Amino acid sequence: MKLHWSPRSPFVRKVMIVLHETGQAGRVECVRSAVAFAAPPNPAVLADNPLGKIPALVLDDGTTLFDSRVICEYLDGLHDGPRLFPAEPAARFRQLRRQALADGLTDILLLWRNERMRAAGPDPVIAAAFETKVRACFAALEADAAALGSTAFGIGQAATVCALGQMEFRYAGSFWEAAHPGLAAWYREVQARPSVAATAVRDDSGAPAGDDSRSPFAFASA
Template sequence: MQLHWSPRSPFVRKVNIVIEECGLTDKVERVRSVAVFAAPPNPEILRDNPLGKIPVLLTDDGQKLFDSRVICEYLITRAGRDDLLPAPPDARIKHLRWQALGDGLTDILLLWRTERWRGAKADPVIEAAFETKTRAALATLDEESADLSASPFGLGHISVLCALGQLDFRYT
């Protein structure tokens, strides 16, 4: 398998953690691929992902998988690591919800950073909205911290960890 990746991407980081947890490190060749939000798409990435984003996983059977959620579910299934994304509905929904919260927070942080790069042209209403949404997501994580701690480690935790890592990396 081949993975289009970049070391600063929080979504690539999420996929890399799943690769490691699934014991697939030796089965994935990482291809350094530059993807910039506010620039023309990288043609090599665009060839494999019409959205022009990373991560992208090229499977051994020729599939081109994009979006970290799809890639992680594929890897977890391939490795038979049902513990990372449990089958029982209540546990599964809990992890999928935490994944949505972590990924959504990551999206907000990436968009907020892009808006901040605009300097004097940045829209204060948009910036305030991103800050409000970030604070709300963090408050939710705080409220659910006991449940997160008590639940077996899985995809939801990985997504939340990557979001918090992005916050620490770009905002401290």
């Protein structure tokens, strides 16, 4: 199998966490595939995924799977260990709900960064809406923090790791940890999990971080 991959993508990271959790990392060839919202589509990615987005998983028969949710569920069906997508309905929908929340937060963070990088500057109405949604998402994650740690690691926890990793990577100085102590404690603890440690976000662009890495708001003072 071939995976269109980037060490900076939070959604690629979710797939990589699943690969490590299920013992399948060695089955996939990771192909560095650069994509950007405000740039022409990467022809190599577009050939496999008409959306021009990563991750995209090319199976041995040439079929391509996308997006990360589809890929993760497919991979979870290829092993005999504990499932990240539980079969029991109540547990399954708890994990799917967590994934939806975390993936939605990640989407907002990515879109907000693109908005901030516009030459004319961000639209204040859009920026305010993004901030309101990010604050609401973090409040919901804080309320779920105890359950994140007390239930078996699943696709919801994996997606949450990726959302918080994106927050660290692109929104330095938001001080979310101080405002959400339960979530911060869980996040510190989960860093020791091998699949999480092995997939830490890495900027291989060679470019300096720049102002876009700073958060446009703060949850609390330092």
